Amino acid sequence: MATNHLLHRLARRCALFALTVAGLISAPAVMASSNIWLTNADIGLLRSEPARTAALMQRCDKEIDTQAAPVAVFAPPAHYSKTGVVENAMGKRFASDGELAYRAGLCYAVSQDPRYAQHAQAIISAWADTLQSVPSEQGASDINFDLPAYVIAASMVRNANRWNDASFRRLITRIALPLSHSDRKNNHANWGVLLNASIAAYTGDAALLASSRTRWLELMDSEVAADGSLPLEICRSDSTAYCSGDRKGINGLSYTHYTLLPTTAAARILDLQGQAVWHSPQGNKLSAAYRKAAAWTLHPETFPYYQSNGGHLNGVNNAAYFTLLQRQFPNADGGQVIANGKLWMNGLEWVVLFQ
Known part of the structure; x- marks a missing residue:
């Protein structure tokens, strides 16, 4: 019986060792x-x-x-x-x-x-x-x-x-x-999630990384409308009359980009840390938002506030982050915007890295 007990303990230790090794092997290589x-x-x-x-x-x-x-x-x-x-x-x-x-x-x-x-x-x-x-x-x-x-x-x-x-x-x-502004409800929250996710990835804070992913998913659910637009951003003016006044919407496409950029960057960091969001239901909402933003960038005259601002919008081509989204969610309008060049807000060298 002593021999059987010893064999049982050895078997358990071998099983635990196998599980540990399997976990290490299955973890993302990055x-x-x-x-x-x-x-x-x-x-x-x-x-x-x-x-x-x-x-x-x-x-x-x-x-x-x-x-x-x-x-x-x-x-x-x-x-x-x-x-x-x-x-x-x-x-x-x-x-x-x-x-x-x-x-x-x-x-x-x-x-x-x-x-x-x-x-x-x-x-x-x-x-x-x-x-x-x-x-x-x-x-x-x-x-x-x-x-x-x-x-x-x-x-x-x-x-x-x-x-x-x-x-x-x-x-x-x-x-x-x-x-961190991650608990806010407009583009500030998306930047806050990027801040949290980057800090979590750098410091190895698993809890912060998981909460960053959760908040990322929540924001896609709350910010992206059924047509792919971002209602909290498309109305933005260029003054303290944030969503009102004579210039309502003149920054609306710019702020659409300014929301989707950190959203895309955070998704990239989460993905490389084994917390992928690209192919989740909320990732599908990001895909819809990208399609809408790409269509407006290629054809700014179709943006809701184009006519009311005399045919002028700010930041139309602040779309260098499209190069990464096009890899994940390819669409014709986005591809044409990238092919046209002149992509701004390229501080992270999106074009060099992902085009």
């Missing part, structure tokens, strides 16, 4: 990579087509000595006034530094040249070591809009040059995360 934005296959493809990244690499070379301009108190003024957009030098620099770090990180991922990693790390650390508080509402918004680029950049370079990312982890978890 989980082993620190890069939260690109797979090893993506990077390999970029390296195999140097012409595709030539202009990007040249830009990184030109920018290699550019330094960050961090501030301790990040308090930019409100983006809109009663008469229009307010110039915001502090917010613009925070955004441009993030894109600078992102490009440097991407150039490092492609080339493995440590100079690019060092440049990205210097920019990220400059803000992480300096920024202490974000007391303004616009500052909190800009954190949601622009910090994800820093997080993605950091994921590309965190294993290079023995970089110490402790101050950056403090920034994203103690300052940025409490400012």
Whole structure:
């Protein structure tokens, strides 16, 4: 009987070991990579087509000595006034530094040249070591809009040059995360989900990653109408008369793009972390939203507020993110917009990476 008991215990241990190994094998391969934005296959493809990244690499070379301009108190003024957009030098620099770090990180991922990693790390650390508080509402918004680029950049370079990312982890978890707008109901929520998902992927926070996916799904259910439009965005003006006034809807297509861009980016990060949303019912709603946005971008005269704004709309071609959506949900209008070129809001180099 003792022998049988021993055999039973060995059998249980073997079974547990087999389950553990199976779990490791079945986990998405990308989980082993620190890069939260690109797979090893993506990077390999970029390296195999140097012409595709030539202009990007040249830009990184030109920018290699550019330094960050961090501030301790990040308090930019409100983006809109009663008469229009307010110039915001502090917010613009925070955004441009993030894109600078992102490009440097991407150039490092492609080339493995440590100079690019060092440049990205210097920019990220400059803000992480300096920024202490974000007391303004616009500052909190800009954190949601622009910090994800820093997080993605950091994921590309965190294993290079023995970089110490402790101050950056403090920034994203103690300052940025409490400012997330993921609980709001318009485009701010979509940017908040992207912020949460990127932080979760970078820090390995499984609970935050799961809640980010849940909120992503909720937003697609609440934001996308049956015809694929985004009712909370298509009415947007370019002043504090957000969805009213003489210029109602002039920013409606621009804000449609400004909602679908972070939605697409968050879906990408979730997918690479084994939390795919592309082929869910809510992913189908994103597909419908993409079809509608693509049709309006190709034919802006069909946008509901085109005529009322004298045949003018802002941000019609802010659609570089189409290149990734076209991979997931191909449609003729989206393909034609991409083929036409002149795609803006390309700070994440969507065109280089996904076209």
